Ligand SMILES: Nc1ncnc2c1ncn2[C@@H]1O[C@H](COP(=O)(O)OP(=O)(O)O)[C@@H](O)[C@H]1O
């Protein structure tokens with residue numbers, strides 16, 4: 384999947400973030416997810432987006448892109464914009480779920496338009512991605528969403544993500560975009576996630592309640608002591624407070640992604656972060672690629688096996704993807720996206736990989752050249768049976 388040339392060159396230029404100091408982290412990241420809370424983007428009184436702020440942020444996004452960095456935006460604000468338009472204006476009225484969903488449906492279209500307009504000044508194409516919790520938990524949908532993000536980024540677009548509020552129900556909705564942003568960051572193996580907030584980081588206690596609370600510059604492990612510091616949201620528009628930000632931090636760190644909670648209110652918040660402004664960085668022990676391989680090797684139960692010929696074994700050892708031509712046998716019943724054991728010609732285990740094809744199609748493709756895929760299956764699927772990013776060799 385990581386075949387896009389600009390990305391490969393960016394890849395070569397960056398170093399693992401764990402060893403980089405705080406001021407260098409954003410600059411060193413090749414793929415960055417930035418989450419923008421409603422309170423930053425939407426005026427509490429008018430329900431309109433803050434135009435100057437949005438323009439300043441998109442200037443920064445354009446700068447990151449010029450440097451060869453890839454950016455995904457996770458933008459809240461649909462409910463805050465939409466409730467005004469629908470006349471649900473009483474700030475003390477707590478919206479019922481269906482009112483929120485109606486507000487989101489109305490606001491999302493304006494929100495997407497605001498991003499589109501602001502990024503168009505830099506000739507950047509915007510792509511709207513609306514997701515549910517399901518999409519990040521069901522393996523097949525997860526892999527499909529991951530591929531869509533890869534495709535959008537490789538074509539130079541900036542995905543603008545929000546929860547698909549109109550179809551989610553109370554039980555299954557993320558309900559806060561902190562976690563959604565972390566799931567997206569993990570899904571695309573981002574190196575950095577920035578949560579732009581109304582607060583400049585994690586404090587030892589909620590600073591709005593405890594004036595002696597002190598901000599932490601860096602967190603390297605999510606301990607019970609750290610988790611105990613989190614309190615509820617401080618603003619009327621914010622939904623998550625620090626609790627959801629720490630859940631997000633755990634998801635990001637497990638995926639090898641560094642996460643910052645940084646103040647977003649001023650103009651140019653990403654530049655301020657890069658210049659060493661106040662924030663809290665959550666630093667993972669390993670980089671995204673290693674974290675993903677550990678997840679594939681350890682967390683998933685293989686549902687079948689692919690037996691390779693000697694040439695394919697050599698190709699995998701050289702870090703290449705597994706093409707159908709190198710497969711001599713397919714065992715088991717599995718779906719697209721399943722984990723399968725990768726075996727050498729003598730049946731010895733080489734590792735585990737996520738397959739791009741279900742068992743019946745993989746069996747039909749075994750031994751065929753990539754150019755034959757369309758003739759064999761009747762549609763044009765991926766060239767690789769297992770992509771190298773989805774292979775964990777032992
Ligand atoms: N330990 C803590 N450190 C910092 N802020 C905290 C803490 N506990 C609770 N909070 C509250 O969380 C708020 C940030 O959450 P929220 O308003 O949901 O943010 P946003 O809308 O910017 O995503 C802060 O303004 C603060 O009132």
Ligand SMILES: N[C@@H](CCC(=O)OP(=O)(O)O)C(=O)O
Nearest residue numbers: 421459460461462559560622
């Ligand atoms: N999906 C919702 C956002 C929910 C949310 O997380 O809001 P916030 O705490 O302001 O980031 C919306 O667009 O209104």
